[in-house]
Amino acid sequence: MADGAVPKQDRSRATRRHLLETAIRCLANHGWETSTVGFIAAEAGISRGAVQHHFRTREALILAALEHMFAERAALLDALPDPGGSGPERVHAVVTGLVDAIGGELFRAALQVWTVAAAEPELRSAVVPLERHFARGVHHRAVRLLGVDDTDPAVRALIQATLDLARGLALADVLTDDSRRRAGVVRAWSNQLAAALPAADPAEAGADRR
């Protein structure tokens, strides 16, 4: 389709998405200090004025970028094909999906924001609800993918531990490539989790997919 045939609204949506994705990439690769509105606009190939028309401050742009990417990751988890099987292999596939969803570029970008927010109460009060919303969404999806009942406090704590582990693994990958070691840790924990959880019921998990 020629560019002229794309409705204006779609073009502006695509531009917004491109800008927000660029913001995340800039944060992850160049850090907070470098990632000014001007820098991100330049990297995105959009005029600084156009960006500032929508986002008056770096904080506003970056919070919108985090919100957008958190939503994308949640959608990615929703789109995961049912891992199939049961027992340890199923649990391993789900844990691997969760670790992937929590880690990577988005984590590295979010880490930059958390670190600045740790010393800036105003940014912190904006970031905490975003982060909490994302964490709740991931927890909810983990429960569904595993086909378990997290009204059982023991099950709930094990799912939380799995997500805390995923964040610890994401952190270990920030300064060096930790993928090989991570694979072994994910395997060891998945075996434990599979042994600890009441047998996952793939049929029920499947019925609850949407």
Added chain:
Amino acid sequence: MADGAVPKQDRSRATRRHLLETAIRCLANHGWETSTVGFIAAEAGISRGAVQHHFRTREALILAALEHMFAERAALLDALPDPGGSGPERVHAVVTGLVDAIGGELFRAALQVWTVAAAEPELRSAVVPLERHFARGVHHRAVRLLGVDDTDPAVRALIQATLDLARGLALADVLTDDSRRRAGVVRAWSNQLAAALPAADPAEAGADRR
């Protein structure tokens, strides 16, 4: 003992320790950007010139502070009384000690450094060996405290997972007080770990303490 009676060498060692501890507190509470050599010197009540005589750059001061604090934490783990008992209660006591040693103010300070190092290759290459040395030391102490044999790859991966979990929990505590939730996660994890590890032998762990 009156101040005049303290040998000069001890005084200077005490001043150094005070400076390094202040650097960690500044980083944890005010973040990297604020924690310049001048700011840290002022917070420590030491002249900027005196600090710069020993540490020419912020990076040098902060790396020395991390190294000092990592050594302190390792010593703290060495000084932990034998938790006593066996089975889940023993494992729970050890995991709690590890989570405490990895988290808190030192973690918040280190996080500031990691985050900047993520985008600065020179700082990264100085931080990675420090961090790796600390992580190895904590792993080694975990193995000893639990009285397990980590030449068994399955045991080794579970100890690693426990330390990754501890880092994830430390991260979850940076923006909000997560202590209540953390206690439940540590309990659930410890139960799993106790079930998975070959029965810890307190006598052997005790004999291997030094």
